[in-house]
Amino acid sequence: MKRLLSLGILASTVLAFASPTLAQTVFLSTQLRPIEEATTVREELLQGVGDVDYVVEEPPQFAVRMEAERQAGKHTISLVGALHGELSPIADKDGFEPLDELAKKLAEGGMPQSLLDLGKLGKTTQQYIPWMQATYVMAAHKEALQHLPEGADVNKLTYDQLIEWGKKLQEATGQPQIGFPAGPKGLMARYFEGYFYPSFTGGVVRTFQNADAATGWEKFKELWAQVNPNSTNYDFMQEPLAAGEVMVAWDHVARLRNAISASPDDYVVFPAPAGPKGRGYMPVVAGLAIPKGAPDVAGATKLIEHLTTQETQLLTAQRVGFFPTLNVQLPRDLDPGVALLAGAVTATQAADDALISLLPVGLGDKGGEFNKVYMDSFQRIVLQNEPVADVLKAQGATLSKLMTDTKAACWAPDAKSDGPCPVE
Structure with missing residues (x-):
């Protein structure tokens, strides 16, 4: 009992x-x-x-x-x-x-x-x-606008104008003033997949190693010369923006919000730049x-x-x-900072040259390996100054095997595929 x-x-x-x-x-x-x-x-x-x-x-x-x-x-x-x-x-x-x-x-x-x-x-x-x-946008301290290239519209920037803007800012302040979230937990891979590659090549996977991609990487090397080298440590761009370490930054809207909401009168928020194929963006x-x-x-x-x-x-x-x-x-x-971000999202979606790049589909648990292809390419081409063609050939082979192994079909902006998306 x-x-x-x-x-x-x-x-x-x-x-x-x-x-x-x-x-x-x-x-x-x-x-x-x-x-x-x-x-x-x-x-x-x-x-x-x-x-x-x-x-x-x-x-x-x-x-x-x-x-x-x-x-x-x-x-x-x-x-x-x-x-x-x-x-x-x-x-x-x-x-x-x-x-x-x-x-x-x-x-x-x-x-x-x-x-x-x-x-x-x-x-x-x-x-x-x-x-x-959400999406990703650019933000800048208003004082940076005085250094915009002549005739440039901050809501319709091209890569050439962003590079010129970066040069003028560096001349005026003595240090690079553009920032990217290229740190260990930053979302830099999404920049390459949703913005850089679509803007320069019109695709993401099919066009990974073509001539347009090589040209784009050379242009990005020009841009990186105007980028704060601490960007490789940045995870959220709201922090270096608020601290005054950079005057212009690209990031996810949620990772810019705190800085902009804290001082909405100090910032402008606008779409990412356009390349030869359009203004790539990732909803x-x-x-x-x-x-x-x-x-x-x-x-x-x-x-x-x-x-x-x-x-x-x-x-x-x-x-x-x-x-x-x-x-x-x-x-x-509504919080004025969030309203600024919302305006930039609307401007991005409504842009005449907007080119949608969807998030990767069909990779299963290999999404991290997909991101690594683009980040490894960035590190080798931009940070280590290896020959563009050699890196794209090697990383293209890695990407091709990944697509074959996962059997992932192409997604926008790449043209549809019957089987695994090919690296052409």
Whole structure:
């Protein structure tokens, strides 16, 4: 009897400790990972929706974890938040619950059908609900504008004008004044994939080693001569901008927001420069999806509904600098810094020479290896001054093998491919 009583006490103790965990809805996200952003999600964006465990994961580990749970058939995650390209390989393995009813409600509530169609990932049913969107822009201290080349429009800059601007700034101040997030946790790879390569070659993979790419790299070497060498240590450009280490910078809107919101009257925000093929830019769409076998589908559905309300979407824009997927008017009392960023996003999307470059799709857990091809090329060509043709040939072979191994088809702006995207 005593033994049974002891077991009963033990069992009730275990249940007492386990029940809060079981009651939690686990929300795994590759987005809003930095401590400050994750804290905002937990303390503000997820208020009032029950007991949610918001867990962040780097994209490569996210892919591994999701595949491990799928293969094991043991699911702990009820909701995932990730980029379009990170969700695509899971959808290809029939890994998500269809969300058509939610999509229908959101379309009626003002979410653009074009965005919802992206969330189908080429399938007949809704795979994810667009959660938030962003892109990358440039920002500059207003005092830098006096050194713009004659006739240059900051909203329609070319690479030649940016280089000339950098030269004038360096002459005036005695040091390079342009900055890029080329540090260990910076997003420099996205610059090459979404901005530099499309602008100079019209593609990303097919055109990796062609003559236009070689010309582009020579031009980028000219630009780098005007770039603060500390850029190889910068992860977020808001910090060196605010500290006055650089006067002009390129980065993700969420990684510029703090500096610009702190002193909105001191900055201008504008699209990245255009090259011979257009003004490349990368729209970043993050989505919310429910894995098949999720332990709390109802809780996950409630979370999606909450995160896509007008109130939460506007709060997301205000607090973390990602913009609504709902077609909502930004309020007049919106943080002036966020309003500046929103204006630059609109100017980028509306540019006559805008050239969309989608995030990589179909690479699975090899996204890091894809990024490494572009970063290794940058380090060898620009930082180590190796011959452009030799580096592109070697890195092109690495890229070609990666595309063949993953069987990833081409994505925009590259022309579609029947099989793996070729390096031509």
